[in-house]
Amino acid sequence: MKEKVTIYDIAKALNVTAATVSRALNNNPKISEATRTLVLETAKKMNYEQNKFALALKSGKSHNVGVVVPFVNRNFFSSIIRGIEEELYPKGYHVIICQTHEDAKKEEETIQNLLNAQVDGILMSVSKHTQNLKHFEKVLKKNTPLVFFDRVKPLKGVSSVTIDDFRGGYEATEHLIKSGYSKIAHVTVDLSLSIYERRFEGYREALKDYDLPYNENYVVKAKSDIDSGEEAIKQLLKLKEAPDAVFSSSDFAALGAIRQLQSLGISVPQDFGVVGFSNEPFTQFMELSMSTVDQAPVEMGKMSAKVFLEQIKDVKVKVEKKVELSPELIVRKSSLK
Amino acid sequence: MKEKVTIYDIAKALNVTAATVSRALNNNPKISEATRTLVLETAKKMNYEQNKFALALKSGKSHNVGVVVPFVNRNFFSSIIRGIEEELYPKGYHVIICQTHEDAKKEEETIQNLLNAQVDGILMSVSKHTQNLKHFEKVLKKNTPLVFFDRVKPLKGVSSVTIDDFRGGYEATEHLIKSGYSKIAHVTVDLSLSIYERRFEGYREALKDYDLPYNENYVVKAKSDIDSGEEAIKQLLKLKEAPDAVFSSSDFAALGAIRQLQSLGISVPQDFGVVGFSNEPFTQFMELSMSTVDQAPVEMGKMSAKVFLEQIKDVKVKVEKKVELSPELIVRKSSLK
DNA sequence: TTGTATGCGTTATCAG
DNA sequence: CTGATAACGCATACAA
Numbered sequence: 001m002k003e004k005v006t007i008y009d010i011a012k013a014l015n016v017t018a019a020t021v022s023r024a025l026n027n028n029p030k031i032s033e034a035t036r037t038l039v040l041e042t043a044k045k046m047n048y049e050q051n052k053f054a055l056a057l058k059s060g061k062s063h064n065v066g067v068v069v070p071f072v073n074r075n076f077f078s079s080i081i082r083g084i085e086e087e088l089y090p091k092g093y094h095v096i097i098c099q100t101h102e103d104a105k106k107e108e109e110t111i112q113n114l115l116n117a118q119v120d121g122i123l124m125s126v127s128k129h130t131q132n133l134k135h136f137e138k139v140l141k142k143n144t145p146l147v148f149f150d151r152v153k154p155l156k157g158v159s160s161v162t163i164d165d166f167r168g169g170y171e172a173t174e175h176l177i178k179s180g181y182s183k184i185a186h187v188t189v190d191l192s193l194s195i196y197e198r199r200f201e202g203y204r205e206a207l208k209d210y211d212l213p214y215n216e217n218y219v220v221k222a223k224s225d226i227d228s229g230e231e232a233i234k235q236l237l238k239l240k241e242a243p244d245a246v247f248s249s250s251d252f253a254a255l256g257a258i259r260q261l262q263s264l265g266i267s268v269p270q271d272f273g274v275v276g277f278s279n280e281p282f283t284q285f286m287e288l289s290m291s292t293v294d295q296a297p298v299e300m301g302k303m304s305a306k307v308f309l310e311q312i313k314d315v316k317v318k319v320e321k322k323v324e325l326s327p328e329l330i331v332r333k334s335s336l337k
Numbered sequence: 338m339k340e341k342v343t344i345y346d347i348a349k350a351l352n353v354t355a356a357t358v359s360r361a362l363n364n365n366p367k368i369s370e371a372t373r374t375l376v377l378e379t380a381k382k383m384n385y386e387q388n389k390f391a392l393a394l395k396s397g398k399s400h401n402v403g404v405v406v407p408f409v410n411r412n413f414f415s416s417i418i419r420g421i422e423e424e425l426y427p428k429g430y431h432v433i434i435c436q437t438h439e440d441a442k443k444e445e446e447t448i449q450n451l452l453n454a455q456v457d458g459i460l461m462s463v464s465k466h467t468q469n470l471k472h473f474e475k476v477l478k479k480n481t482p483l484v485f486f487d488r489v490k491p492l493k494g495v496s497s498v499t500i501d502d503f504r505g506g507y508e509a510t511e512h513l514i515k516s517g518y519s520k521i522a523h524v525t526v527d528l529s530l531s532i533y534e535r536r537f538e539g540y541r542e543a544l545k546d547y548d549l550p551y552n553e554n555y556v557v558k559a560k561s562d563i564d565s566g567e568e569a570i571k572q573l574l575k576l577k578e579a580p581d582a583v584f585s586s587s588d589f590a591a592l593g594a595i596r597q598l599q600s601l602g603i604s605v606p607q608d609f610g611v612v613g614f615s616n617e618p619f620t621q622f623m624e625l626s627m628s629t630v631d632q633a634p635v636e637m638g639k640m641s642a643k644v645f646l647e648q649i650k651d652v653k654v655k656v657e658k659k660v661e662l663s664p665e666l667i668v669r670k671s672s673l674k
Numbered sequence: 675t676t677g678t679a680t681g682c683g684t685t686a687t688c689a690g
Numbered sequence: 691c692t693g694a695t696a697a698c699g700c701a702t703a704c705a706a
Contacts, residue, residue: 006683017693022685032691049453053394054683057698062390064401064433072422073415073635075618082410085436094433094454096401099422116386117431255622262624282619285592287599298410343699354677359701369675391699394682 066114068124083301100127108135121145145311149304159321168293168327169202172275181245185218229256245273251280273335289332403451405461420638437464445472458482482648486641496658505630505664506539509612518582522555566593582610588617610672626669
């Protein structure tokens, strides 16, 4: 049994040259139907498999795309990856996964690495701490398609896929207002990331549209975890005029808020409404299920992949496509009096 | 600016041959320290990057490993992937992700694809519906290291990393017994997968060791989802002598069970104890937090990667390593009277 | 220590 | 329509 069968082997078997075999295999028009079928048959018979490296070496295309996220085992990101994979796999692309651990240094290193591995494109969500954008310029200089999803940096020539975070924030807040809450606070995460900034803006706009006063003290910065949400709610309840609802840019912080409220005997949703953001799986599994905003991550992944595929079609034409998907407010128990 | 700088470019700049440059870059001993440093310097200066494809074509090694799982956006699997990635990335390997959607056909296709892409190894958890094992033999015949994690098939020459599911089942059941429950049922998932089979065996062994009768009617087959868990508990409660506790091989089914019990006015854990399996994130976020068995997925991923790395060291020596990690029983509210 | 020559498997160009 | 040959970028056996 041969270790590897190449086009030479099959050429030899057929008394033709490797070039002919290659042509037959690639549906090159300059070949007779007879030899084509003959080649195809014997190729199958001999278990021929194309060597991707030779092809890649020749063409410069690897048919690999790099996907860079902070962590793969976060539902939001793994769902995006799922979407990307499902879209790209049928087109013959493989998805190479890298994690940054929210570390800007590691992000740079990873990008360099992916470039080095000659991926055909990079799809990514930037790390929370990324300030310097030099490594992205390297990508662009190399003409490697770059697509940002969700966490975006402003960069010429880079396409992006996001959800309308403004609308998400607006609708979440509006929903609380319509549910009868009137003193609505906001727990934000990291305003240096535009996603959180825009959710905050949506919150303010909704207040304005419904003639509710905007109160600076009602806006608290937290981290995206339970403890931080507990802290935030404590701080809010200390205010002279405490709020009666909160829109949190993070589901985890919202969970912390609910727990803290309940432990203080404040009942949700009767006395206090809560809406989170992200539609993390746990939000629907809680007994007091949590209202939240769904970001359609699988869809976002698929769309990112599609944008990449478009971009790769005409490498000459530099498209800078900005796709904005719609968020979906999901009303559950935590915000219905 | 040059598009791509090769060892030829840097050779020309230094008036040496490409071979010399190659040697310098690869720390080949047969070269003078002087030229080596010179080459290294100018290489850096010229922004030289090794072409992986040329290397791969020459060596036959891609420095890519394929990871195949049913779905990437399931916490258990994405956590394993995280572990694999963290272990392999520093060694210069990239992780290529593929999903089977629990489809045996797609699994075969994926394996073939990965083989075709000449990955240096395949790490995977088999699909629920995989019966035919021919595609794995192809992998072995090609001498590509194959490592199974969690969901394993019996196959000569294949290493595997699992947790001690027997012990997990045993300890979960034992814990229920010690908590004062005596009529303990079991919700299983798919006994054709050895992981579920072994959890079931652990359950029976625990009953035996504590002199509790084994009752066939107490064992119900369900799917790994909430609805199915609800159905299972309904069935169990119809029995003449209904159980007072259940060990479920699935967290999701366990959640369904708890919901059903609560909606029937049976209070958990006072009247009925529940232990799940997997330590899905939601189990700790529920108000009535759920006892479960942690499978240490990140650790499992890391271990799988390590086994692969060992295997790749001596490709001549065919090791068949079976690593079994310890599960950890996590006691929460749902099983403490 | 360095240079020369060759092969890895394909595809593309140019003749025939 | 098909054959011969070069080229992709690198590593290595062999020669010097």
